[in-house]
Amino acid sequence: MRLANWYFLLFIPLIIYIFIIKKNKTTLKFSSVKLLKSSGLKKTYKHKISKYMICLSLIILVVALSRPQLTSQPDTIQEKGIDIAMVLDVSGSMESVDFKPNRLEVAKKTIEDFVEERPSDRLALVIFAGTAYTRIPLTLDHNIVKQSLEEITTESVNDNGTAIGMAISVGLNRLKKSDSQSKVMILVTDGENNAGAIKPNTASDLAEELGIKIYTIGVGTDETIYPEVDIFGQTRYKRYEGGLDEELLKGIAEKTGGKYYRARDPQAMSKIFSDINELEKTKFDRDDFVQYKELAFDLIKVALILLLLGIFLDRYFYIQIP
Template identity: 60%
Template structure:
């Protein structure tokens, strides 16, 4: 958007042009005939007027500068209410299951990565657990570091086997207990049942509820777990398969008692849809005030005007010979 703050000063421009040409006509030398001038070989030229026109243009630019030209752009004054989110990821051996291609863990990582990319205004943390748990990335707005660490995450990051769901929750709680965010979320992704750890899921549920932490639990995997166990004599991969292993009752309890929700992802697309749903359920709140911010353009006109006036004076007084 463009405007002149003192637009009424622009009316001086036509007045200036009128006075300029009126003065020039009154200063002209009158001849009864210009035949003698033409016969003498003198050609019509306006070179001697260039200086005056240049000065006129410079003065016009100064008048435009006085009118305060401004360019405006719309600015959004955003007040955001961020959300702190801990992503608690199960790294137990069963997450190597190939019922998801290439594995449950790799699909979970890819899905979480897409989720991170969509949460630009929130602080995120990555916690991992198996037989024990720890924070891999603390709460941060540097999502590039978070995504880089997530990509490098593997089942070897936790050297104690098992599934310590209570420990995974407690690590997330420790990350969020001092948070000043109005919304504090844990998204726990697992394919097993709690069978390890010093903190029980019930204790973690109680603490999370008291602090106001909402937990979304996601049960990953089909009804059949299929773990690669090595290659046979002919180089073919061998698998160990078994049914069950997911404690849905516990995951439902965690979600319900903390104000969150439990989801079941039996295939990769279901997991993607679950994260999309959580993304919609837990959106940052924004107060947006729109206003116009103007930038002053007068300086450029002043600079141009001064240059033209000085150049015009040079042409008028020194470059073109003027007969008095």
């Protein structure tokens, strides 16, 4: 039991003083009460019952204002799931329109659909271009992950380039302290490593030591189509061949026990999620779940009944004889 607003209880002594300690004034004023007494009416204290009922009702209302709550013991919730770090390339080439509307938007939508399918998994979101940083650490709050995904653009990381080694390292930092027995990283990129102080092979070696499986997805067709607006407001397209280092992505996946996928269309990206669903799920605990049962509404009902009954008895039923 706890009181959320305990300070309302300070009004109780004032109520008791007004209704019980302080002398009540005579409710019926007569120049002489002999006439009432001669009619057979005798002095009675039954009328005080109504005063006590009104007083009690006000005390109960004050207790209700203090919000008494029944608390249960913290429940340990065991859920099955795996810890997944989603590592997304947001470099400028992800604006290529070989996917409609572009590679980045398709990747974001596919990841968002995947998040909805994994209600028991803890998810982290890492984005990278010329450097990498954690957008969302491991969490079960999938709404905040989806909201963050919607806000990501190619301008979310200022440094130009594609730092695959740095991206993997940041993802490993999100997963290495996890207690989950199944830890997975999903790396989505359309480029080759050309930035960052950490080499992809070094990062993948560390992932292998930590037992973290990396699934790599190479996004895009063989041609990058980058839109540019000229000085007359017309959109022109620049086309580049290649740009994706498939051998690197295959090596990372094989070394860590994952798989490499080439996503030439949005449907290919969903295949990796089907494979992840087949992974053995492990248990992790959350012991921060405490239930509170509010008692205020029940107390208010009782208080109102007593108050109405007390007013009725005081005004219409009992006659006070001094």
